[in-house]
Every structure is written in C-alpha cells, then in structure tokens.
Amino acid sequence: MKTRVGCVIAGLVVGVLAVGPWQSYSAAGTGPAAIPINDRELRVTRVDLGAKGVSPGDIEVVRSRLLERGTGNVIGRSELVCSFVDEVRSRVCRGTYILPRGRIVVGGSLMYRQFYNLAVVGGTGLYDNARGTMTLTRTGRKPVRDAILFRLVG
Numbered sequence: 001m002k003t004r005v006g007c008v009i010a011g012l013v014v015g016v017l018a019v020g021p022w023q024s025y026s027a028a029g030t031g032p033a034a035i036p037i038n039d040r041e042l043r044v045t046r047v048d049l050g051a052k053g054v055s056p057g058d059i060e061v062v063r064s065r066l067l068e069r070g071t072g073n074v075i076g077r078s079e080l081v082c083s084f085v086d087e088v089r090s091r092v093c094r095g096t097y098i099l100p101r102g103r104i105v106v107g108g109s110l111m112y113r114q115f116y117n118l119a120v121v122g123g124t125g126l127y128d129n130a131r132g133t134m135t136l137t138r139t140g141r142k143p144v145r146d147a148i149l150f151r152l153v154g
Contacts, residue, residue: 033152037099039064039078041144058084062113066097069147075100082110093118097134097150101126104150106134114138120152129154 047059059081066076080095089111095118097104102125110116115137123130132152139145 031152031154033150035150035152036069037075037148037150038067038069038072038139039146039148040067041146042077053087054084054089055087056085060084060091062095064146066099066148085109097148099127103127104130104134120150127152 042063042065043061044063045061047061049055049057049059062078062080062082064078064080065074066078067073068075076097076099078095078097080093082091082093084091090109091111092107092109094107095105097106102123104123104127105121106118107121108118110118113136116135118134118136120130120132120134122128130152131154132150135149135151137147139147
C-alpha cells in the first residue's frame with residue numbers, strides 16, 4: 001500500500017516538474033498571426049463629468065459591429081471605454097473585441113479615434129494569453145467605418 005501511494009506521489013511530482021512554471025497550463029496557444037477585420041460604428045456615448053465640455057474624467061463609450069474583411073459578413077462586436085485625461089483629446093482606453101472563437105482585450109492611450117495603436121493585453125478562447133498590437137485606421141465617415149489589424153506575437 002505504501003509503495004502505491006509513494007508511486008502516485010512520485011508520479012505527480014515528476015508531472016509537475018515536467019510542466020514547469022514556465023509553460024502554460026492552457027491548451028490554447030496564440031502564435032504569431034495577423035488578423036485583419038473591419039468595423040462599423042454603431043454608437044458613441046459620451047458622459048460629461050465635471051466642467052461642461054471635454055474635461056479630465058469624462059467618459060466615451062464606443063460600440064461597433066465587426067465585419068469580415070472582403071465579405072462584409074458580421075463576425076462579432078467591439079466595446080471600447082475611454083476616459084479623458086485632459087481638456088483636448090488625450091484619453092486612456094480599454095476595449096474588448098468579441099470574435100467567433102474568443103475575445104481579444106486591448107488597452108492604452110490615444111489622441112485621435114481616426115488612427116491609433118493599442119496593446120493587445122490578453123484574451124480568451126483561441127486568443128488566450130494573446131499579446132501584440134492592434135492598429136485602427138478610419139476608412140469612412142458616414143457611417144463611421146474602420147480597418148483594424150491585430151498583430152499577435154504570442
């Protein structure tokens with residue numbers, strides 16, 4: 001009996017050491033990838049806090065529909081929440097891009113919503129532990145449309 005318990009414990013220890021703290025316990029793995037998509041803005045909501053007009057602490061919430069590049073088929077949605085840090089345009093944003101096989105989470109600072117880069121800080125599903133950048137470029141004004149490129153490195 002003691003031999004069986006000892007073998008089980010030894011097996012567990014070897015298994016933990018084989019995996020090691022440097023390896024992910026998740027089965028998902030986001031490798032190098034470029035994901036081009038488009039979006040169409042659905043709604044922008046601004047919450048004016050404090051002084052009238054744009055001022056530090058004001059909030060901007062942007063919701064968009066995500067479209068497959070080329071076909072225009074709807075493949076998801078995005079939610080971006082930004083807090084203004086000055087009276088001009090500077091804001092800190094956090095967003096989630098909900099795609100068919102998972103979510104990509106982005107964050108960072110931006111000045112203009114017509115062109116910006118944000119860091120990819122994580123994700124879920126297929127994008128579990130994703131890292132990289134997201135670049136957005138405005139392509140149309142009425143309705144507002146953007147080209148988005150996710151460059152994932154891991």
